Amino acid sequence: MLAAVKTPAELTELFRSRGLKITPQRVSIFRALYDNDTHPTAEAVYAKVLEEMPTISLRTVYQTLNDLAAMGEITQLDLGTGSARFDPNLSPHHHLVCESCGQVRDVYGEFDGVKIPKNKLAGFQVSSTEIVFRGLCPDCAAAAEYAGAGAAT
Amino acid sequence: MLAAVKTPAELTELFRSRGLKITPQRVSIFRALYDNDTHPTAEAVYAKVLEEMPTISLRTVYQTLNDLAAMGEITQLDLGTGSARFDPNLSPHHHLVCESCGQVRDVYGEFDGVKIPKNKLAGFQVSSTEIVFRGLCPDCAAAAEYAGAGAAT
DNA sequence: TTACAAATAACAACGGTTGCAGTTTGAGTG
């Protein structure tokens, strides 16, 4: 379902080709990330991996996530939700963040208009553009409306 | 020079009108924020205020910055640079972030094209849009080029 | 001047993340 996400097998091959060892911990983390569009925190990945590998340490999860990010296979997101989130989806996209529950949703779209006029760049070299839309997810919006209506009476 | 930034006097009046006390600590923080487009961290504001008030505590700086943010007089930015930054500039703008030195620069511009098609929103209510351009500031770009050229020989 | 609520300072604690040291293990070699 997800576009531009490497399978566990592909990541395994990538690690092998770089002379890195294929450990069960790493493979389990690859699986936890695959087909995962929840933008999990390190803790969330840890929880998922624990199910099939009860002895893995949180430290190893951090280590592997950092390695993957350094290789460019996942992106680390800092959305101001307390902890970093990791996104295995490499196709160009942006994010909707619910300010109430913290859930993150992908937004596909081009936004070609988002370019800084050269005369305003003043020598700055832009290599990536992130757009974050903040607001309320459907559930939280409904809850807020309900609470508002209740409080108004 | 900065647009839409309240002066220390205006912030003082605002606090007074809300029944909040005018303390020298608060006024000093107002001054540290005024005409400041460096997007300072709490620590940076603390350092600046320390110059004229050597007994202020970092805790008070955090407290006041949080209060100002809650009143909507400054914006808290989470740019993944380790600590939160505070922006007293309320006019609509976006940010350029140097991935090497962490410096943050304002970008004025409209980007009217940045709207999510309704059919993709799926009930999400968007209340704000942040755009972050990442790359290299002129100084770091020059340093990188120099290092690259040197390494290539 | 007094009195009181509000604000401050000092310090402990917390959550996310990383450094470190000792042990385990993947994978190439004979």
Added chain:
DNA sequence: CACTCAAACTGCAACCGTTGTTATTTGTAA
């Protein structure tokens, strides 16, 4: 298949930014 060793893993301590707590201080209105 056993051996070897660098790489990876675990467990724990430490770190940093930030917030909670509580006793003390201080604007401010009476």
